[in-house]
Amino acid sequence: MTEQRLRSPSLVQLAADAIRRMILAGELAEGERLIEERLTEQLGISRPPLREALRVLEQEGLIVTRPRRGSMVATLTDQDVFEILTLRTALERLAIELGVPVRFPDRLKDAQEALAEMEHCADAEDRGSLVQAGYRFHASLIALAGHRRLEEAYASVQQQLLLCMARNLYAREHFYEDLHEHVGRHRTLLELVEAGDPAAVLAELAVHGERSFSDLQSNAGNRSARDL
């Protein structure tokens, strides 16, 4: 609304988006070195903007950079998945506490639209699009809090979660259950949000999250799965 889309995106943003897409699409293998010269040829840009884009991705947690040794696609361990999931849960909890009951009713529309698309994807059994719509749904719930830093942090965590999925480290929760049951849980979530009961939403989210923690019990932090 207030955002003006006339801004010509800089090469840095375009390069960051392109590399991010490549990583999340699995076109770049885990731990693969990112040779700057190769990427400049591939993207048709020069090294300075590319290097700035790599700094952005490094801060986002998608790549790791070691001095004089270049950048590599992030390698995710079970510990990393655990960290991503717990952090996501903590951020979602804050968002619910701040955003429910809803103070910006117009923002609910985004969630409702995303949910409608999720149902459509479930009917069509389009799992890829369903995951995308699911992320939009969650992001729109976060936006209810009206908390810019929270939205940014959540987006970063979501991206890393996408990376987990590209690595097949996190496929269980989203793929190994009935699609309509999956969408139904989200519908329940939205209804509780609309009802304005934060505690109930948090309880539902806890059920949501418990499944994801169940396979990480080898980690020292597994105790927290119950608490969250």
Next chain:
Amino acid sequence: MTEQRLRSPSLVQLAADAIRRMILAGELAEGERLIEERLTEQLGISRPPLREALRVLEQEGLIVTRPRRGSMVATLTDQDVFEILTLRTALERLAIELGVPVRFPDRLKDAQEALAEMEHCADAEDRGSLVQAGYRFHASLIALAGHRRLEEAYASVQQQLLLCMARNLYAREHFYEDLHEHVGRHRTLLELVEAGDPAAVLAELAVHGERSFSDLQSNAGNRSARDL
């Protein structure tokens, strides 16, 4: 024109550290434009590494960059302070839930040392050093969780909080109370952590945080102060 020789690690990191220090020390005013050429002269480096450093600081939330209009020191509103404080609380809560009871007893030493230094600073009435020691104390509590992403996110929030203090937007909590009472609250916190009672720690933290929210009631999100 202090020509400092930046060498070994990486000019990007050194430049980022230097500019970060300048911002947090208040040497750069709120909203002040960061002219790249000026900074290159001041730091004795060239523009490419400087620009990469600015990207890092942008991701950290200390500066804002608009395309073709350069970078500015972040301007903090009450809403920003609210966001920083709520995010910090959410991260601390996760850290306590994951780290208490303590599973890495050796890491408690850092907290104990920081607390001892806090007491020393309180005796000497050195408020500046007390704040620094306080941040080390909190950071060491976060480290109990053994959660790298959490530590990084918390460090970023802490930095922005330091920026708040440099802007006198947040001086109340740390400066307008008795120093020994301040340290005493932290001692209580550590004792509860050592006792292994997460709920009690969270309750104490809630008291800790309530004071900071009290001046932000004009914000729409003030309702959360009680919940957190």
Next chain:
DNA sequence: CTATGAACTATTGTCTACAATAGATAGTCG
């Protein structure tokens, strides 16, 4: 045959220079 060292290569780190754009200023027209 193995181990060690030196030279080489591939890659990153940094710098100078050029192009493009947004903001400012002054001049002119209504």
Next chain:
DNA sequence: CGACTATCTATTGTAGACAATAGTTCATAG
């Protein structure tokens, strides 16, 4: 006298080249 426009300047965006370093390979000596 005020407002609008064109030019102008300061600053950012981008490019290509040079310097420095870590990893590798080959040669030689034990």
